[in-house]
Every structure is written in C-alpha cells, then in structure tokens.
Amino acid sequence: MLVGKVGLDSSSRIAFQSHAHTDHFVSGEVIFATKATKYLSHLRKGGFYREIEFGKTFYLGDYRAKLYPAGHMLGSAGIKLWLESGTLFYTGDTKWFKLRTAEKSRFPRADFLIIEATFGVPSFTFPSPREVEKKLVAFVEEALDRGKKPVLYVNQMGKAQEVMKILDVHGYTVKPSREIRKVSRMYEKFGIRFNNIAPDGEVVIRSYRSPMVENALPPWELTVSGFGELKLSNHADFWELVRIVEMITPEKVFTVYGFAEEFARILRGLGYDALPIGRVTDLGLLGVL
Ligand SMILES: [Zn+2]
Incomplete structure (x- = not known):
C-alpha cells in the first residue's frame, strides 16, 4: 500500500x-x-535498512x-501513522495469541485500519497454540512408538523456529535442514535459544518434501500450517482477526491479502465500514489522506 510517498x-x-x-x-x-x-531479511537480500524500536x-x-x-x-511489526485526517494502523501479518518465538502483539486505537485477511473467513478457526502443542507432541510420540521417524514440514522462517522451540520445551531433539539452521542461528542472536539441535535429532524439520535418505526409519509426516494438517499458525485465525478489529475500534477498515473480499463483507455485516484493497493500493485515492 502507498500512503502519499511512503x-x-x-x-x-x-x-x-x-x-x-x-x-x-x-x-x-x-x-x-x-x-x-533487518537481520533476517539480510539472510536473503540487500537493502539499506533503518532500525526502529517498538514503541x-x-x-x-x-x-x-x-x-x-x-x-x-x-521482529514482526504493525505501524501506526499520524495523518492529517486521523490515525492509521497497518497490522502487517499478525497474530493475537502469543507464540513462543515472537513478541506478544499489541494493538493501538486508530481511526483507519488496514488489516491482513489471510484467514478472514469463519471456516479458519484454529485451536489455541497450547492445544496445538499437545497435538504436535502426540504426533511425535505416536511416530516414535510405531518405530517411525517424525518429519515436520514447515515454513523455514518463523514456523520452523516455533516448532523447534515447542519440541525443545517438551524435551525432544530436532534435526533441522541447513536453511532452517541458518535462520535459527539468527534467532539465537536475538535471545531465542534452541538447546535441542542434534545431528541425529529425534524429529526431522524441513521446509519442503524431499526423499528421505539419511534415516534408517521410515518417515511419518506432517505439514504444520494454517492450511496444512496441524493448524499451528503464525497468522490470526478468523476470530483473532475480529478481536483485533474490536480492539482497534476503527471508523474505516481496509482488508488486504487472502480472504480480503470475504472478510470485508463480514465486517460490514458487523456494522463496520469495510472495504477490500490490493497490496499496491494508493490510500490517497481512497480518501484517507
Ligand atoms: Zn508473514
């Protein structure tokens, strides 16, 4: 989105x-x-970043x-801007519930809200993070009981570290792929420690499916994603999104990404002035500036 020149x-x-x-x-x-x-982006790309602290x-x-x-x-952040016409808050990708490897989210009041709608329909209702943790542990236990190798497929940045941390807390060692280890080392620089990485880790963590060659045991696989089999998501589900909107109490809502159209329609039904927008929309054209 563009707000004037930014x-x-x-x-x-x-x-x-x-x-x-x-x-x-x-x-x-x-x-x-x-x-x-900045540091996590620099693992993949260049660019001159100016570091800003929360608050x-x-x-x-x-x-x-x-x-x-x-x-x-x-490091994920939402941003509040003070415009002539009022305040604007943009959520970025966001989560209401606290994850183990991300800062607890906070939402300010704002007149205009731009909110992500990746899971903006009621069919996306996820169990709480703690319930999902129990399911993850049960999956690992069952695999090991059956003499199979638990293999988790996850996004290599963010989700992988969350899963590794959960398994660390529950006493399992992990064998992450090389790319996941690289990102995890950067997390460790920011104080998120993993004490369970081992060359022969009990649980294999990968970002994509590929033939297993290094394990004697047959794989027992699970995709960890809001769209996958185990609904451990680092996005707000439908109800978390509604809570976020209620918290911010905006006069006007713009929905973006995923189910933007549907979520805007639902919000209108709840009495909000809501409109879906594209990721390159100029807010000046929508009368916000
Ligand atoms: Zn994201």
Whole structure:
C-alpha cells in the first residue's frame, strides 16, 4: 500500500517492511524495519535498512509513526501513522495469541485500519497454540512408538523456529535442514535459544518434501500450517482477526491479502465500514489522506 510517498510493505523511495517473509520484501532508498527484520531479511537480500524500536516515535517520510509488535514472527511489526485526517494502523501479518518465538502483539486505537485477511473467513478457526502443542507432541510420540521417524514440514522462517522451540520445551531433539539452521542461528542472536539441535535429532524439520535418505526409519509426516494438517499458525485465525478489529475500534477498515473480499463483507455485516484493497493500493485515492 502507498500512503502519499511512503510504502507500507510496498516498494517506494521510503518504505516500511513489516517482517522478514519474502512476500513482504520491499526495496527503496531507505527501508524502515525492526532490527530483527533487518537481520533476517539480510539472510536473503540487500537493502539499506533503518532500525526502529517498538514503541519509539519516528518519522516515516512526513508522518509521525510508531511500531507495535505484530506477534507473527520474531521482529514482526504493525505501524501506526499520524495523518492529517486521523490515525492509521497497518497490522502487517499478525497474530493475537502469543507464540513462543515472537513478541506478544499489541494493538493501538486508530481511526483507519488496514488489516491482513489471510484467514478472514469463519471456516479458519484454529485451536489455541497450547492445544496445538499437545497435538504436535502426540504426533511425535505416536511416530516414535510405531518405530517411525517424525518429519515436520514447515515454513523455514518463523514456523520452523516455533516448532523447534515447542519440541525443545517438551524435551525432544530436532534435526533441522541447513536453511532452517541458518535462520535459527539468527534467532539465537536475538535471545531465542534452541538447546535441542542434534545431528541425529529425534524429529526431522524441513521446509519442503524431499526423499528421505539419511534415516534408517521410515518417515511419518506432517505439514504444520494454517492450511496444512496441524493448524499451528503464525497468522490470526478468523476470530483473532475480529478481536483485533474490536480492539482497534476503527471508523474505516481496509482488508488486504487472502480472504480480503470475504472478510470485508463480514465486517460490514458487523456494522463496520469495510472495504477490500490490493497490496499496491494508493490510500490517497481512497480518501484517507
Ligand atoms: Zn508473514
């Protein structure tokens, strides 16, 4: 999205990048982001980043701005902007419930809200993170009982580290792929420790399916994703999204990504003035500026 000359998860001369997933990468002369987002992004791309701390006032172009933890992965941030017409909050990818490897999300009040809608329909109702943890442990136990090798397929940045941390807490060793280990080392620089990485780890963690060659045991596989078999998601589910909107109490909502159309329609039914927008929408054209 564009707000005047600045980009929100959109490339522009001055840009804000909410987190380090590749589908949110931006380019610009200066990219404003948290320190963790900068370092994690630099594993994949270049770019001149300006590090911003959560809760500190700064200027994004001409706009007074502040970052809030989004809870989606380490360093993920939402941004509040003070515009002439009122305040605007952009969630980026976000999560209401606290994950073990991400900061607890916080949401300010704002007049205008741009909210992600990746899982913006009621059929996406996820169990709580603690319930999912129990299911994950049960899966691992069952695999080991049957003499099989538990293999988890996860997004290599964010989700992989969350799964590794959960298994660490529950006393299982892990064997992550090389790319996942690289990202995990960066997490460790930010204080998220993994004490369970071992060359012969009990649980194999991978980001994509490939033939197993290194294990004597047959694989017992599970995809960990809001769209997968085990619904451990680092996105808000439908009800978390509704809670976030209620918390922010905006006068106008713009929905973006995923089920943007459907979520806007549902919000209108709840009495909100809501409209879906595309990821490159210029908010100036929507009367926000
Ligand atoms: Zn993301």
